[in-house]
Each structure stands twice: as structure tokens, then as C-alpha cells.
Amino acid sequence: MIRACLTAGLALACALGVADTARADPYRLRGDALLSTQPNVGLLVLQAQDQFRPWLNAEAMIWAGAGEDNSTDALVIFVRARDPLNRGEIQVGRMVLATGAVRPVHIDGVFVRANSPWGTRVEVFGGAPVVPEFGDRTADWLAGTRVSHKLEHVGTAGVSFLYRQDQGLRSDQEVGLDASTQPKKWLSITGTAAYDLLNPGIADSRLTAAAFSKKLRGEVFAARRSPSRLLPATSLFSALGDFPSDEVGVSGRWRAAPRLDVTATAIARTVGNDTGADLSCRALLRLDELGKGSIAFDIRRAQIPATEWTGVRLTGRLPVRKKVVLATELELVVPDDSGGRGKVWPWALGAVRYAISPRWTAAFAVEASASAQFSHEVNALFRLSSRWESLK
């Protein structure tokens, strides 16, 4: 924890120090304090973002106080330098990387990107996987790369690779392929596939084709996921083989009226030898022309054997005065088989937000629920936020 505090403090001090010499550049600081009664915790989140020069920027997000031991940790803390002509960039620190089809990683390390003038791009990253509270990670490291090529007016295709060691042993080694194209102005097709090299086979693959106009948007998608290959290869459960989970679905969004959007999704899914469906529909009604107030209604039915349930949700937001916004969210889940833990699991939240000043905001909420875990639960939440920006 001390190490985390020192690192965070040093980076923030550097950021503030450098920013002081560049007053004309965008500069954002934000602090949020959250108090919750159940679990009984307080949380302070500090965010900083700055662009010292067009080619140099930094970001940090640090939290403190959550949990029983009042720990402190950094979520993101890095510095990035870019070539002004976009020939490359380098990023050093703690970051999340989603590079191509291989899985996203949270690392303490380095990311380097190089672009060629003819559209080829090479990305390389390496470092130590992040462990909460700077815990022990002896002999843990990972490295990856992505090589991609972009053809003007055609699309982009890339090949990626990820290697990870867990306590000195190989835990992940996968190669990925990603591609995206927009052959027509109204049509977009994207797909990714990750192949596990340790237990050979497709680990995760997804394909989406979307067609859209102002009023309508339609999507067709398919996915195959192999759960055992998504586990680290060091896990015993990765050696069992598995039944891949396949899904195909369609999704559509219809602007039924100027203020009303209706979105519906239907998915057919196989889990093992079982086949099921997942159906959902959402209607969003904006209460004014600008959408400052709105109501949404969701209904969902999951019909996969052993996980059959129906749920409805109602959400709303209503600005009552210039500085006050009321918000609510109600959810009702009805499991087909709850195992004797209540036939209906309701959940409700009522919140009010008050803008004390352009910089300060306070929000308060009460939530109540009953579920399989708790016969009843009432919780109060309070958040105080402050934002400071120097953007001109």
C-alpha cells in the first residue's frame, strides 16, 4: 500500500508540476467520495488527466479507503508520448490494453506503437500483470503484439499474440485475428477470433454485421466461446475439455417516434447439449427534446436450461429544477427455480443529485432489495464530487 501511495503521489506531483508550466493546456482533476452503509465503506477516487503538450499526456485514477483494511490502489497511472506526425507512441505505467482479438490485459509495463506511412501498424506491449494492492507476483510477466494493416476505403485486419506466465509457468498463449470493414456507408462488419495455442482450439470468436439508417439499425451476430480455454492453462479445469458455447442472434433498434427508441435482441444459444434463447426488449422515451429527462423500460427472458428467469426493469431520470435531478431504477427478477430462496427478487433505487456549484455535486440514494443472498437489504449511498478543469 505504501508503495502504491508513493507511486501515485509521485506521478500526481509530476503531473501537477509539469502542468503548472503549461497553464494554457487542458487540465482536469476530479475527486469523488462515496459513502455506503452496506457494506459499510467509504471510498475516495481521484482522477487526473492532462495534456501538457500535444504529444504528451498523462492519466491517473487512484482510489483509497474501500474494503476492511482501508487499502489504497491505482487503477490507471501512466504517461504517454506520441510522435507529432503519428508515426508512433510509447506509453509507460499501469494501463488496460485491448489489442486485437487477444483478451484485454491490465499491466504495469510498456506499450509501444509504430505506424508506417503505407498503413501497417505494429503494437508491442509487455510487463507484469496487475495484482491488487501490489501483491506478490514473482516470475509473472506477459508480452504481446499486434500487427495490422489498414487499406483505405476497405478496412483493417490484424494479427495479435499474447503470452503470459503465472508464477514462472505458461498460463496463456494465444493468437488472435481481427478484421473490420465498412463496404457500404450503411453496412459495417467486424469480427475477432482468438486461438489457444496451449490447448489448441478456438478460445473466443465473435462476428457482427450491422446495417443502419437514421430510423433503423439491424445487427446479426454470432459467437463461439470455449470456457476451458479462457481459463489460465495452469488451472486444472482447463484440462477437462469443454462443450463450446455458441450463440447467434439478431438485434434491432427502431426510432419509433422522435422521442421513442425501441431496441430488441433475440439470441439462440447452446450451452453443452442444451439449447436456449435469450430475449430482451428495451423502450426508451425521452421526456423532452434534449433528452434531459427520460424513462426506459426493459424486459428480458432467459430460457437456458437451469438458468431460466424473467426480468423487468424501469429506469427514469427527471430534472425537476435546474440544479436537481431525480432518478430511479426498479428491477424485478422472477427465477423459474429459485431453490426456495424467494419467488421474486425485487430491487429498487431512488436517487437525487444536486449541483451545489459548477464544480461541486452531491448525490444521495436509498436502495432496497430482496434476493437469494439476502431476505431483505436496505442501503444508503452518498457521493460528493468535485471537478476542476483548466481547459482554456
Added chain:
Amino acid sequence: MSRTLRILGTLAVIATVASCAAVLGLKQKIKRRPFEHRAHVLKGINCGTCHVGVTKAGETGKDHLPGTAKCMSCHKKPHNTSDCRNCHGSAFARERVAMARKYLRFKHSSHMPRVKGNCVRCHSDVAKKSMTLLPRMATCFNCHPHKDQFKVRNCNNCHINLPEGGMRPSSHVVHDSNFVRRHGTEAAGNRDLCSTCHGQKFCAQCHGVTTATLPARMYFDRTMKVSVHRANFFARHAFEARGRPGLCSTCHQTSFCADCHADRGVSAVTPFARGGRSQHGAGWVGLPGTPNRHGRAARTNPIECASCHGGSGEALCIGCHKVGGIGGNPHPPGYSSRLRKHRDLPCRLCHGLVP
């Protein structure tokens, strides 16, 4: 049915349809009418006559939109006493102007000499009765190509705080429909495009290993924000995990599940003496030839098993399934692995460690 009832019924239906039309935005309570710029221009009225001082406006300050008093300087006898802006000109257009003032760096004062006082050079939609009169970004590019800024994704020369400015892309990356479902596929090849608006902290709030609290919990008052873990996700997380095997592990390590399950006594590593309890009913584990559901369940969703039996809990499986054990070979037909049988984990747990 009497005639009166029929009439009343018809009136009720009409009233319902009319009110629905208003709510849905089909029929505006106040007719949304673009301001009659063209008529004023044809009368020979210069833009600066109404938008007083706009030609000298800098990056900050008031928005230079005329109020009722300005209208009444010519229209001495208005047809009613309400604010002219209620009907003439749309609230949407005024809001866009206010947003532009806040989130764009732009000086009319430096542009006016270049266009020689001709506002229509940029505000070309004035003649089209458009709802918004802000020039499109393409209009800016006529004079300012910004090729270098585009190359380096540096939007800050013109845009202030792009994500909050509500300037969303109109291309294929537009975030409508169920964007959460497909965001990973979209981001796979467009990392730097996403980072134009979204900082690393945005990704890390969900994908970060050290996330203290999810955005849905932290910003509980933003109830319209779409998220995977909204509302009482905690209650239905088991359904979500079982219904989509492997999905959780695209973000969460198995230790994430195992730690929480251990704390709550629903883990193989929590002794019964400390309140640990089994989630499995009769027929879960048995000798060959007896009801034995665990093998099939483990192949269907091994991540669910690992969430309780991962790490030291694996010993429970090895007890029966090690080489020569009564549980037999747990590998499926045709199983292959690149791991070394006697050196790497987990192989050596069953096959034995050879020095």
C-alpha cells in the same frame, strides 16, 4: 351502446392518441419552428443587427442570441405577450449554441474579416430552415484541413473536453443499440479511435483488476447509463454466468470469484466448520455407474467450477482423477495440450512431477 357513450368513447380515444403523440414527440407542445432567418435577410436586415456584437465575439462570453426586447425594436406590436423564442426558433438550436460556446474553441472575431462579413459562407443552412444552424465540421475543413491534428488524434485545438461535449461520432462506431455487447469487437482494431474520447480510466473502470467499485455503483444517480452490471446484478450473477459460460472470464480472473465465494462460505476452500456449505445436491458425485452429474457440468462451464474449486480446491478433483485414480481419465477423446506432462501445471498434479 348509446350515442352519447360512443361519442365520449371516440373523444377519449382521440384525447389519448393526442397526448401520446405529444409525449412521443410526434406533436410538439410548442411547435418547433426554425427561426425565419431567410425572411429577415430578404428584408435587408444584417445578421449583426439582431446578433449584436457577434462579429467581435471571442472564445468566451454570452451567446449573442436576440431576446424579446430585440425583436420588439422592430415588431412593435407582437401578436401576444409571451417570449418570442417560445415559438420562433427551436430550443434545440439554442441549446446547441450554448454547447458550442462551452465545448468549442471558436472566435467569430478572427473569422469575420476572412469571410468579409458574409455569415452565410459558414452558416449555409440558414436558407434551408434547418433546426440547427451550427456549421458542420466539414465546413470548417474547407479552410482548416487539420490533417496533422487528425493524424495524431489531437482534437483539443478546437474541441474542449470532447467526451462531455456530446459530440458523438456519426459513423459506424455510433454507440446506439446494444453497444456494450459489441464494444470489444469494435475496439479490437480501433484502439486509438476509441481513445479520442475515452481515456484509459474509462476502460479500467470495468476491465481493471484493481477496480474498487463499478461505475454503476459509483455513479448510482446516472440510472440511464447502460452497463452490464446494473441494478441487482449481484442477485442474478449466477444466472448470467451459467447462461453464458466463459463470458465473465473475459474480464474477471477466476480468483475474483474464488475470493468472494470463500468470504461468503460458498467455496470448497471454506471448511464446513467455518460455515462452508456445498451448493450441489444428491447425485452430484458418485462411483462409476451411479448418478454422477459433476463431470458434465464441469465440461459445460469449467469456469463456474473454478470459481469455488480453483487453486487449492483442485485437490478435491485430483483425489479421484489422478492417474490410476477411481475417477478415471478426465480428458475428453482426442485431447491434446502443448504443456509438459511432468513439469507444467496442472498436468503434474495428476501425472506426477519428474525431476
